[in-house]
Amino acid sequence: MRTTRLTALAAVAALALAACAPVDEATAPADTATDGALPTLTDGVLTVATSNPAYEPWVVGDDPSSGEGFEAAVAYAVAAELGFAAEDVTWVEASFDQIIAPGAKSFDIAVNQVSISPERAENLDFSSPYYETTQAVVTLEGSPAAGATSLADLAEVRIGAMVGTTSLTAAQDAIDPTTAVSAFNDNDQVKQALTSGLVDAVVVDLPTALYITAAELDGGVLLGQLPDSAGGDTFGLVLDQGSPLTPAVTAAVDALREDGTLAALEEEWLTDAAGAPVLE
Amino acid sequence: MSSPDGPAATGSTPSAWTPSARQRERDAYRRTRARRSTAVALLSTVTLAVVAVLGVRASPGWPRVRASFFDLDVALASLPAVLEGLWLNVRVMAVCAVVIVVVALALALARTVRGPAFLPLRLLATAYVDVFRGLPLILVLLLVGFGLPGLRLQGVPTDAVVLGGLALVLTYSAYVAEVFRAGIESVHPSQVAAARSLGLTRGQAMRHVVLPQAVRRVVPPLMNDLVSLSKDSGLISILGAIDAVRAAQIATAEYANFTPYVVAGVLFVLITIPLARVTDVLARRSGWLGAQSGLAGAGAMR
Numbered sequence: 001m002r003t004t005r006l007t008a009l010a011a012v013a014a015l016a017l018a019a020c021a022p023v024d025e026a027t028a029p030a031d032t033a034t035d036g037a038l039p040t041l042t043d044g045v046l047t048v049a050t051s052n053p054a055y056e057p058w059v060v061g062d063d064p065s066s067g068e069g070f071e072a073a074v075a076y077a078v079a080a081e082l083g084f085a086a087e088d089v090t091w092v093e094a095s096f097d098q099i100i101a102p103g104a105k106s107f108d109i110a111v112n113q114v115s116i117s118p119e120r121a122e123n124l125d126f127s128s129p130y131y132e133t134t135q136a137v138v139t140l141e142g143s144p145a146a147g148a149t150s151l152a153d154l155a156e157v158r159i160g161a162m163v164g165t166t167s168l169t170a171a172q173d174a175i176d177p178t179t180a181v182s183a184f185n186d187n188d189q190v191k192q193a194l195t196s197g198l199v200d201a202v203v204v205d206l207p208t209a210l211y212i213t214a215a216e217l218d219g220g221v222l223l224g225q226l227p228d229s230a231g232g233d234t235f236g237l238v239l240d241q242g243s244p245l246t247p248a249v250t251a252a253v254d255a256l257r258e259d260g261t262l263a264a265l266e267e268e269w270l271t272d273a274a275g276a277p278v279l280e
Numbered sequence: 281m282s283s284p285d286g287p288a289a290t291g292s293t294p295s296a297w298t299p300s301a302r303q304r305e306r307d308a309y310r311r312t313r314a315r316r317s318t319a320v321a322l323l324s325t326v327t328l329a330v331v332a333v334l335g336v337r338a339s340p341g342w343p344r345v346r347a348s349f350f351d352l353d354v355a356l357a358s359l360p361a362v363l364e365g366l367w368l369n370v371r372v373m374a375v376c377a378v379v380i381v382v383v384a385l386a387l388a389l390a391r392t393v394r395g396p397a398f399l400p401l402r403l404l405a406t407a408y409v410d411v412f413r414g415l416p417l418i419l420v421l422l423l424v425g426f427g428l429p430g431l432r433l434q435g436v437p438t439d440a441v442v443l444g445g446l447a448l449v450l451t452y453s454a455y456v457a458e459v460f461r462a463g464i465e466s467v468h469p470s471q472v473a474a475a476r477s478l479g480l481t482r483g484q485a486m487r488h489v490v491l492p493q494a495v496r497r498v499v500p501p502l503m504n505d506l507v508s509l510s511k512d513s514g515l516i517s518i519l520g521a522i523d524a525v526r527a528a529q530i531a532t533a534e535y536a537n538f539t540p541y542v543v544a545g546v547l548f549v550l551i552t553i554p555l556a557r558v559t560d561v562l563a564r565r566s567g568w569l570g571a572q573s574g575l576a577g578a579g580a581m582r
Contacts, residue, residue: 100536102344120536123348160520164533182440182520183530189426189518196430197438198520241344 038082039244040108046084048075049094049107055187057211057269058113064091070207070269071111074130077261078109078237081252096164099238100124108245110238113205115166125246127253129234130262131270135170135226136209138202140194141219145201148223151175158182160190160199166233171203174226191216205233207270351539358531358540365527366547372441372513372523376448377506383449384456391457392464394482405457412454417512421447425519444516452509459501463494496566503559507552524548 041047050071053062060068067076067086079089092106099110100123109127116126137154139145145157154175161168163183171181182199184190191212193199204212206225213220237253239246256262299307336342390398390405412420424447429438437443467490475485517526524544531540 096533097538100348100532101538102348103341117534119534123536163526163529168530169534180522183517183522183526184520185518192426192430193520196426197432198426198429198440198443 045088045090046079047090047107049092049110050112052093057207073265075111077256078252105240113235114238115233116236125239125243126236127249129236130253131235132232133205134232135167135203136206137223138209139221143200157200159201160193161203162187162190167203170226349538349542354535354537354539355543361527362524362544365524368523369513373510376445379449380452383453387457388460409454409457412451417451420451440519440521444519456505459498463498467493
């Protein structure tokens with residue numbers, strides 16, 4: 001009697017599993033394309049993802065819909081190039097893991113300082129780069145790292161960086177410190193670790209470094225940039241692998257670079273707003 | 281069903297006992313039932329597995345999911361870093377487990393100690409347990425990890441692993457103290473009464489009579505907490521330490537592929553399962569397990 005009931009239970013469970021497994025992606029992007037418009041998630045709307053919180057100078061005041069901050073401005077410029085009015089741009093939040101996850105995406109494009117790399121390109125689509133940066137080392141006055149003038153000086157101190165970023169790998173590779181580089185969840189915790197004394201210096205990309213030394217850290221010191229043998233990091237807009245939008249988005253970024261819009265936005269949000277010239 | 285072939289019928293060799301025909305019949309029947317249940321269990325398990333696997337494989341996103349979660353190249357590439365992180369988890373867990381048991385036992389004793397003079401001690405221990413059992417571990421980690429060194433006091437450690445271990449001990453000792461207290465209070469009062477009537481002091485009764493019984497009773501829930509600890513030891517990564525999960529996260533970001541998480545998951549399961557089996561063996565060797573089945577009439581518990 002018990003086994004019969006168990007068998008029945010197993011059968012029901014199996015049926016339930018079978019019933020829910022093959023759900024098709026009913027709203028495949030290609031299906032929503034109408035009269036030559038771009039096949040976005042929602043017709044006539046460009047959905048853009050960025051992280052929450054979003055950091056300055058990339059997004060001002062954690063509100064990308066204001067269009068203030070370099071990445072917010074780039075997103076609106078790309079949207080305009082693609083034929084979307086500013087009010088047709090919707091913002092959603094996405095962590096890095098959500099950006100790279102397979103399956104239905106919650107966004108058409110993601111703009112979140114994602115560096116383009118060959119490994120990542122195997123699982124994601126990237127637009128052409130909208131910004132090129134290097135990594136910089138920031139410390140505090142009075143820290144053991146404050147007097148460092150060379151990579152060798154930094155090898156003995158404790159370094160921190162944000163997890164999953166090229167800053168972390170660059171810190172490990174270029175400085176090669178004796179204690180392993182500490183990884184923190186986000187740049188807020190990286191700053192906190194620096195001010196708490198958990199680490200002596202942190203590695204962030206140059207615009208962030210300029211911003212936090214000028215505006216956020218009390219007694220922050222920008223020690224300098226890491227040597228950049230790989231030609232610097234290039235940030236790209238992220239799209240789902242095989243997205244039908246990729247060619248159009250890449251063309252839009254290319255057009256913005258050629259007509260000088262990207263350079264102007266860079267000047268406005270990264271160079272001037274940070275209150276410091278780009279170090280040569 | 282009379283059985284002429286039993287040895288009892290002949291009477292020649294009375295010492296060699298064999299089961300009666302009826303007993304053998306019973307045994308045979310039980311064997312067929314056992315075989316039948318095994319077959320049914322096997323069949324239903326295999327059916328379920330096949331349906332599940334077919335269902336997953338038939339789903340339209342499967343090729344993408346397989347590439348993102350089960351990429352052998354990425355798994356091999358991330359394995360050394362994840363293993364190195366796991367070694368940190370193991371060390372943190374081992375050291376913290378010992379400290380936690382000591383602190384928790386002290387807390388449990390402080391809560392169970394009698395006498396009006398000990399009221400402040402009881403109150404302190406109760407407040408400690410209430411606060412740290414109520415606070416989410418991640419908050420304790422953030423407050424201890426970023427707050428304590430932020431005070432810039434002399435002698436406060438600035439090492440992520442030490443600070444993280446401190447937060448783990450603070451939180452887990454509150455949980456484990458309650459487990460110990462439950463064990464202590466589950467020992468029947470007659471045991472204490474008997475010990476006292478033999479002339480033992482309260483302290484001696486606690487040490488020689490109550491605690492030995494209490495500790496063996498709480499071994500299974502303690503095991504639960506140890507397995508939890510092995511996983512939560514990874515949370516110290518928010519203070520900058522690179523444990524297995526963090527190493528997997530770094531590799532995941534590098535390759536834009538989730539396989540390193542699967543690698544870390546498999547490794548965690550691989551260390552916690554033997555942990556459980558070792559405890560079972562230890563408990564059986566000390567006669568702690570299956571003690572109930574020795575009782576008259578209890579039989580093998582099913």
